[in-house]
Structure formats: C-alpha cells, structure tokens
Amino acid sequence: xxxxxxxxxxxxxxxxxxxxxxxxxxxxxxxxxxxxxxxxxxxxxxxxxxxxxxxxxxxxxxxxxxxxxxxxxxxxxxxxxxxxxxxxxxxxxxxxxxxxxxxxxxxxxxxxxxxxxxxxxxxxxxxxxxxxxxxxxxxxxxxxxxxxxxxxxxxxxxxxxxxxxxxxxxxxxxxxxxxxxxxxxxxxxxxxxxxxxxxxxxxxxxxxxxxxxxxxxxxxxxxxxxxxxxxxxxxxxxxxxxxxxxxxxxxxxxxxxxxxxxxxxxxxxxxxxxxxxxxxxxxxxxxxxxxxxxxxxxxx
Numbered sequence: 144x145x146x147x148x149x150x151x152x153x154x155x156x157x158x159x160x161x162x163x164x165x166x167x168x169x170x171x172x173x174x175x176x177x178x179x180x181x182x183x184x185x186x187x188x189x190x191x192x193x194x195x196x197x198x199x200x201x202x203x204x205x206x207x208x209x210x211x212x213x214x215x216x217x218x219x220x221x222x223x224x225x226x227x228x229x230x231x232x233x234x235x236x237x238x239x240x241x242x243x244x245x246x247x248x249x250x251x252x253x254x255x256x257x258x259x260x261x262x263x264x265x266x267x268x269x270x271x272x273x274x275x276x277x278x279x280x281x282x283x284x285x286x287x288x289x290x291x292x293x294x295x296x297x298x299x300x301x302x303x304x305x306x307x308x309x310x311x312x313x314x315x316x317x318x319x320x321x322x323x324x325x326x327x328x329x330x331x332x333x334x335x336x337x338x339x340x341x342x343x344x345x346x347x348x349x350x351x352x353x354x355x356x357x358x359x360x361x362x363x364x365x366x367x368x369x370x371x372x373x374x375x376x377x378x379x380x381x382x383x384x385x386x387x388x389x390x391x392x393x394x395x396x397x398x399x400x401x402x403x404x405x406x407x408x409x410x411x412x413x414x415x416x417x418x419x420x421x422x423x424x425x426x427x428x429x430x431x432x433x434x435x436x437x438x439x440x441x442x443x
Contacts, residue, residue, distance in 0.1 A: 144423045144435040146343055146410040148194040150201065156228070157435055158189035158205065163215045164304050168192075168203055168228065173437070179230035184308075185209060185301040186236060187220040191253035191266065191343050191410070194228070201228040204254040204263075208236050208316060210299040219250040221296045222320060223265055225287075236301075236316070243286060244294055244320035245279065257346045258283065262329065264346045272333070276341070278351060280330040280375065281323055289321035332377030342368070343410035343421070349375050354420070356389075356408025361425070365390050365401075368408040368420070386420065388438060400424045400436055409435075418442050 145166075146158045157177065159167045166189045169177035183189075187209030195202045206220030224239040243263075245252070248270040255264040263283040266276060296316045303310030342356040351373040359366035368389045372381035388394065389406055396402040401424040410421035418440040423433050 144409045144421060144433070145189045146192040147419075147421045147435070147437065148192060148412055149414045149419060149437075150194055150196055151415075155437065156192075156194045156201070156203065158192045160188060160216075162304060164211070164217055164301075166205070168205075170201075170228070170230065181228060181230050182233045183226070184233065184235050185211075185217060186224075186234075187217050190251075190341075191255060193254055193256040195225070195256055195258055202226065203228050204256055206252045206254070207239055207242065208296055208299065208318065209301075211301050211303070211310075215304070217301070219299070220252045221250060221299070222318060223252050223254045237318075240319070241287075242318055242320040244318070244322055244324075246324050247294075247297065249277075253344075255344060255346045256283065257348075260348065262346060264344075264351070265323075266344055274336050275333045276336060277333040278331065278377075279323075279328050280346065281326050281328055285326055286321060286323060289323070289325060291319045292322055293317055294320050294322065330375035332373075332375075334373070334377065337371075339367070339369075342408035345411045345413055347413040350380065351375070352411050352413070352418075354408050354411045355383075358407035358423075359401075359404040361403040361405050363392065363404050365392050365395065365404040366406045366408070368422070370411070370420075386438075389422065395424075399426060399428055400434065401426050403427075406436075413442065416442060 166183040167180045169180035171177035187206040193204040207224040208221045209217035210219040223243040225241040251268045253266045264280045298313040300312045302308035342354045345352040356368040357366045368386040371383045405425040412419045420438045422436045
C-alpha cells in the first residue's frame with residue numbers, strides 16, 4: 144500500500160505499486176479482501192492519492208507522467224490526473240483526459256482534495272530549490288473549470304518491462320492540461336525536506352497534516368511514524384508528534400499486525416470527523432504477505 148482514501152459509504156480505496164511500473168487502485172469495505180481493481184501503468188509511485196465523489200461515480204486523483212529511473216521504479220511525476228475509477232481496466236498516462244499542471248520544473252506531484260471546502264492541494268518538489276518540499280492550494284472548482292491547453296513536458300523514459308512497451312528514452316510528451324499557474328493560489332509555502340521519508344499528507348479545514356515514517360527491519364525493531372500539522376501560512380500548529388502505537392511491538396503482535404516489527408506509514412486522511420492513518424505491515428500469519436492497516440483516531 145502507498146496511499147488510501149475512504150468515501151462516504153465507508154468503502155476504502157487503496158493504491159499499491161506492483162512490478163515497479165504498475166499502480167493497482169483497489170476498492171473494498173473494511174476487513175474484507177479487495178475483489179476489484181484498476182491498473183495504472185507508468186504513472187509513478189502514488190505516494191499520495193485522493194478520491195472525489197460525483198454521485199455514484201468515483202474519481203481518483205494521482206500523479207502521472209513519471210520518469211523511469213535506473214532501478215526500474217517510477218518517480219518525478221510532472222502532472223496530476225483525475226481519473227474515473229473503472230475496475231478491471233488498464234490505464235496509461237495518455238489515456239488521462241483531465242490533467243493538471245503547475246509549471247516546468249515541478250516534479251513529484253502528489254494531490255490531496257478537501258471537497259467539502261472546495262480545495263485541491265499539490266505537494267511537489269522544484270528542480271531549482273533542492274532540499275525543500277512545496278505546497279500549493281487552489282480552489283477545486285476553479286481548477287476544474289480551467290480551459291485546456293497543450294504543454295510540453297520535460298523528457299522522460301518509460302517501458303522496458305514487457306515486449307508490448309520496449310524502453311522509450313528521452314520522450315517529451317505533449318499533454319493537454321489545465322494550467323494551474325493561471326489561478327491565484329489560496330495558499331502556498333515550502334518546508335525543508337523532512338528528517339525521514341514523508342509518507343503522505345492531508346488537507347482539512349485550513350490545515351496540512353504531514354506524515355513521516357520508517358518501516359522497521361524485520362528484527363523486532365519496529366518502524367516509526369510521526370505527524371506534523373501546519374496551517375496554510377506554513378506555521379507549525381502541532382509539533383512533530385510520534386505515533387506511539389507503531390512502536391508497541393507487543394500490541395502489534397497481539398493484534399496480528401506484525402511480530403517482526405515491519406510496519407511502514409502509508410497515508411493519512413480525515414473523513415467524517417475521524418483521523419485515519421494507514422500502515423503497511425508484514426506478518427507470518429499472513430504468509431509474509433503485506434497487509435494494509437488503517438488506524439482510526441478521534442480528532443482533538
């Protein structure tokens with residue numbers, strides 16, 4: 144699991160990276176095995192995702208047009224796409240007909256949506272400001288109403304995993320996008336790169352919730368997870384706080400989550416007045432398969 148979201152019916156949507164180049168977007172009710180999913184190829188790492196509801200339809204917001212790096216993984220997403228959830232389908236970057244772009248040099252684009260407050264946020268990095276993470280927030284309705292225009296992305300590589308798609312290097316896609324630089328942002332700030340890997344973020348009621356985490360190393364030492372909360376001016380309103388449940392190996396073992404200590408933070412959401420924290424774990428009782436866990440908290 145890399146990210147998740149919960150809709151108004153209580154269904155959970157998960158993103159999972161497989162074969163390095165595929166993102167599976169699955170849907171299930173809590174405590175049930177997912178029985179359906181759609182596949183996104185060459186989109187990136189889905190480090191953050193969001194689900195938007197439109198009647199009975201669901202739209203997945205996720206990074207897109209990523210670059211294949213030397214180890215075969217995909218990073219450096221250059222746009223954010225809004226994709227209708229269609230289980231059983233396989234989706235390629237060029238299939239997306241609703242893309243959002245900030246400007247050249249913005250990479251690792253990861254969206255969050257607060258539909259109740261009409262807000263779209265994007266976390267990203269900039270080529271010209273290494274060592275910092277940038278956030279920007281727009282009106283969701285204004286972003287969706289922008290006219291389309293064509294932009295040329297930075298060169299990227301993709302493919303090489305199957306005969307159907309041999310490796311293509313230094314491709315410069317021309318993409319139809321909604322150009323967010325045409326809008327006045329509701330908020331914008333940047334912070335230094337977190338001390339450990341960021342593992343998802345959320346926006347809610349004028350706040351940014353940032354998760355950091357490590358995975359543990361399967362030797363009885365658990366991973367660690369921390370949350371910091373910012374306001375839309377970039378000020379810290381809740382200092383970096385440890386998620387203590389992740390460090391309690393006895394409780395994690397008794398709950399059947401992990402006895403080895405492997406547990407990695409994977410996403411944060413606020414829905415229906417509850418705070419949800421996602422974690423991937425591994426346990427012998429599951430045959431060492433990865434498990435998706437979501438811890439639920441009351442908001443203070």
